[in-house]
Amino acid sequence: GQQVMQIPQYQHVQEGEDFTTYCNSSTTLSNIQWYKQRPGGHPVFLIQLVKSGEVKKQKRLTFQFGEAKKNSSLHITATQTTDVGTYFCAGNTGGFKTIFGAGTRLFVKA
Amino acid sequence: DVKVTQSSRYLVKRTGEKVFLECVQDMDHENMFWYRQDPGLGLRLIYFSYDVKMKEKGDIPEGYSVSREKKERFSLILESASTNQTSMYLCASRVMKGGFRGQAFFGQGTRLTVV
Numbered sequence: 001g002q003q004v005m006q007i008p009q010y011q012h013v014q015e016g017e018d019f020t021t022y023c024n025s026s027t028t029l030s031n032i033q034w035y036k037q038r039p040g041g042h043p044v045f046l047i048q049l050v051k052s053g054e055v056k057k058q059k060r061l062t063f064q065f066g067e068a069k070k071n072s073s074l075h076i077t078a079t080q081t082t083d084v085g086t087y088f089c090a091g092n093t094g095g096f097k098t099i100f101g102a103g104t105r106l107f108v109k110a
Numbered sequence: 111d112v113k114v115t116q117s118s119r120y121l122v123k124r125t126g127e128k129v130f131l132e133c134v135q136d137m138d139h140e141n142m143f144w145y146r147q148d149p150g151l152g153l154r155l156i157y158f159s160y161d162v163k164m165k166e167k168g169d170i171p172e173g174y175s176v177s178r179e180k181k182e183r184f185s186l187i188l189e190s191a192s193t194n195q196t197s198m199y200l201c202a203s204r205v206m207k208g209g210f211r212g213q214a215f216f217g218q219g220t221r222l223t224v225v
Contacts, residue, residue, distance in 0.1 A: 009150065033213060042200060043153070045213035088152060092211055096141060096160045097168065098204075102152035 004091045006101030014109050019076040021104035023089035030094040032065055032072045037103070038085040046074075079108050113137075116201050116217035123224050129188040131220050133201030140206045142184035143214065144168075144176065147198040159184055160206065191224045198222075 003026045013019050023032065031050045035043035047056055049065035049072060056063045062075045076083055086103040093099075117132035135142065141160050145153040145168075155168030157176040165176050173195060177185045184203075188195055199220045205212040 006152070031211070035214075042216040042219050043202075043214075044216070048213060090214070096158060096166065096206070097155060098143070098211075098214060099155065099169075100145070100153040102150065 004089060004099045004101045006089055006104055008104055009102065010105050010107070012107045012109065013079050015081060016078050019079050019083070019106055021074050021087050021089075021106075023072045023074075023091075023101050025070045025091050025099075027070070027093055029069050029091040031092050032069075033090045033092070033098070034063060034072075034074055035088045035090060035100075036085050037088065041085075043088055076106075079106070081108050081110050084108050114201060114203055114215050114217040116199075116220050118220050119218060121220055121222045123188075123191050123222065125192060125224055127188075127191045127224075129191050129222070129224075131186040131188075131199055131201075131222070133184045133186070133203075133217055134182050135184075135203040135215070136182065137203065137205070137215070138181065139203035139212075139215075140181075141204045141211075142178065143202045143204075144174075144184065144186045145200045145202065146170070147200055147219070153200065156186065188222075191222075193224050196222060196224045 005024045033048045034046040037043045053067045054065040060077045086105045088103045089101045114135045143158040144156040159165045159178040175187045201217040202214040204214045
């Protein structure tokens with residue numbers, strides 16, 4: 001079945017360093033979404049990418065959708081302690097199912 | 111604001127019990143989902159419903175069933191709870207109109223422990 005792989009599983013950074021998480025799908029996606037889950041919380045929507053090669057920015061966060069619409073990345077510039085949490089990508093293929101990656105847990109040391 | 115409410119935050123049940131997890135959304139969303147979240151495995155889809163009385167199996171439906179009699183409510187049922195069903199359960203809903211699929215809104219989660 002459809003799979004969405006996400007790496008790395010964990011990332012420890014010093015505050016101020018950059019961070020990137022990568023998402024790869026076994027099938028072509030109609031769109032991809034990114035969510036953030038703070039410790040003890042529930043996933044909260046960040047953004048949706050739809051077009052091939054699309055790049056979107058939210059302040060220090062940059063999201064990219066690959067040309068083949070099978071991979072995506074989230075890059076955080078100059079991490080802050082408020083960035084801690086788990087970042088999930090979630091892929092849709094055009095059906096009803098949304099498949100989540102396993103998530104990347106970000107730890108930021110002050 | 112969209113609100114997705116799960117009936118319990120924490121639940122402790124005995125092996126073999128029938129367990130009901132309830133989820134209610136207040137935004138008239140067509141699609142609703144049940145996921146379980148386990149460390150290192152992310153969110154795995156148990157069941158989803160694309161409309162009232164409609165349901166489809168996700169990736170790990172064994173040992174679970176669902177019910178959606180009303181649009182706003184989606185229930186997850188553990189027919190006979192087992193210890194390997196100890197997990198965090200997350201309900202989500204989203205709008206779906208034509209080809210547009212909106213963002214998923216999640217409930218606060220139910221941490222179920224089966225002893």
